[in-house]
Amino acid sequence: MDGKEYVQKVLSTVQKRNLGEEEFLDAVKEVLTSLVPVFDRRPDFIKAGLLERLTEPERAISFRVPWVDDNGEVQVNRGFRIQFNSAIGPYKGGLRFHPSVNQSIVKFLGFEQIFKNSLTGLPIGGAKGGSDFDPKGKSDNEVMRFCQAFMSELYKYIGSNRDVPAGDIGVGGREIGYLYGYYNKLKGVSEQGTLTGKGLTYGGSLARTEATGYGLVYFTEEMLKDHNLSFKDKKVVVSGSGNVAIYAIEKATELGAKVITCSDSNGYILDENGINLDVVKEIKEVRRGRIKEYLKSVPTAKYVPDFREIWNVKCDIALPCATQGEINEKSAKALVENGVIAVSEGANMPSTLDAINVFLSNKILFGPSKAANAGGVACSAIEMSQNSIRYSWTFEEVNNKIKNIMINIYNNSKNAAKEYGNEGNIVVGANIAGFLKVAEAMMAQGII
Numbered sequence: 001m002d003g004k005e006y007v008q009k010v011l012s013t014v015q016k017r018n019l020g021e022e023e024f025l026d027a028v029k030e031v032l033t034s035l036v037p038v039f040d041r042r043p044d045f046i047k048a049g050l051l052e053r054l055t056e057p058e059r060a061i062s063f064r065v066p067w068v069d070d071n072g073e074v075q076v077n078r079g080f081r082i083q084f085n086s087a088i089g090p091y092k093g094g095l096r097f098h099p100s101v102n103q104s105i106v107k108f109l110g111f112e113q114i115f116k117n118s119l120t121g122l123p124i125g126g127a128k129g130g131s132d133f134d135p136k137g138k139s140d141n142e143v144m145r146f147c148q149a150f151m152s153e154l155y156k157y158i159g160s161n162r163d164v165p166a167g168d169i170g171v172g173g174r175e176i177g178y179l180y181g182y183y184n185k186l187k188g189v190s191e192q193g194t195l196t197g198k199g200l201t202y203g204g205s206l207a208r209t210e211a212t213g214y215g216l217v218y219f220t221e222e223m224l225k226d227h228n229l230s231f232k233d234k235k236v237v238v239s240g241s242g243n244v245a246i247y248a249i250e251k252a253t254e255l256g257a258k259v260i261t262c263s264d265s266n267g268y269i270l271d272e273n274g275i276n277l278d279v280v281k282e283i284k285e286v287r288r289g290r291i292k293e294y295l296k297s298v299p300t301a302k303y304v305p306d307f308r309e310i311w312n313v314k315c316d317i318a319l320p321c322a323t324q325g326e327i328n329e330k331s332a333k334a335l336v337e338n339g340v341i342a343v344s345e346g347a348n349m350p351s352t353l354d355a356i357n358v359f360l361s362n363k364i365l366f367g368p369s370k371a372a373n374a375g376g377v378a379c380s381a382i383e384m385s386q387n388s389i390r391y392s393w394t395f396e397e398v399n400n401k402i403k404n405i406m407i408n409i410y411n412n413s414k415n416a417a418k419e420y421g422n423e424g425n426i427v428v429g430a431n432i433a434g435f436l437k438v439a440e441a442m443m444a445q446g447i448i
């Protein structure tokens, strides 16, 4: 059986077994298709049933999360933790609290996380979790009660050598604090390495807040440099206004770019003078408000009440930092027609497969999420290291480690693409480079 036949065979099984899980199926298809040249060279991988094992989570946990709201009414949400692959280290991946969370989304994110974590070069396996709970509009007390209810089940499955969750959409410092506090109470321990993204006073790492956004820009800078380009004087469109977006805007601006947009799920801001990040931070990090409020501080900016329209804004570089599937084929074509030179993904899989094909076929420099946004999880692993040795590195030390990791990820992905006959295709290169390390570890450890 050649590589193509093997991948087709596994894909058809995965499709039958995961009916209706579109996000997960798309993610598997995207990765597996790019691994064909690897299986052409490695019949031993086929014989060991590597893909059959890799596409099935080691463990998928789904649980009830009952809690009482401020009106005394009982609410029931659903919690998930998908422990996908632990071949290279303890499971590691964020928790997402958002009404859209379901099994397919958590599985897709967990699957992607395997390769992303491997790309960092650090010893962390792949996982993801979350709940369909919506923290928006909830009081602090409600968020705390929900986090405690969520942890009262999750604590059975996690631990510093087992599974180390972190934040994601809807799970920031506040939520991590509540989750961490309750984990320690339930277990009767002070186990700092169990969750990452912690506050600085109780085992968090400097630069964790900035890591994903800064890392995205470091990766993109390396990709641009490789083509004799840079951020300097480039017009940049960033979507989102959360953790990733804010620090991508900060670093890109520091490198001389002019970032002219940001958004939330209601709409986007266009500020041709360059986004005023202090205003965005005040709205999003302090008041937890809506991005439309930017106009109160900067009346010369424009607000468009449809976030998808953001991709019609003319720019040199696009950094999607909001959510999955936010750039479809039409948006990708609009970006290309408007002269974009590079697209680099801060969010997880923000471009649909059709959109990626538009970028690749038009020779746009493209940084796929599993490579470009790995700075966050890399810093989380650095936080685990600091917790293990009970020590803290300075901001500069952590930031430099992240920068080096992002540069290595770009170069390893680029080299893998070349070695396997797809020069310049970082999508394929990242999949292959991430896969090979996990595959060798799985081969060494026998059929488990």
Ligand code: NDP
Pocket: 167, 168, 169, 170, 171, 212, 240, 241, 242, 243, 244, 245, 263, 264, 265, 266, 307, 321, 322, 323, 324, 346, 347, 348, 373, 374, 376, 377
């Ligand atoms: P935040 O919750 O801080 O911010 C998310 C931003 O995206 C908000 O502006 C939000 O707007 C917007 N958004 C969320 N859902 C949608 C939607 N369905 N449609 C349009 N806009 C939406 O999340 P993060 O910044 O942490 O995460 C953003 C992306 O980056 C996610 O894909 C996440 O998985 C990924 N990521 C995050 C990492 C991290 O370290 N934080 C690490 C690696 C990846 P609104 O306020 O209206 O919801």
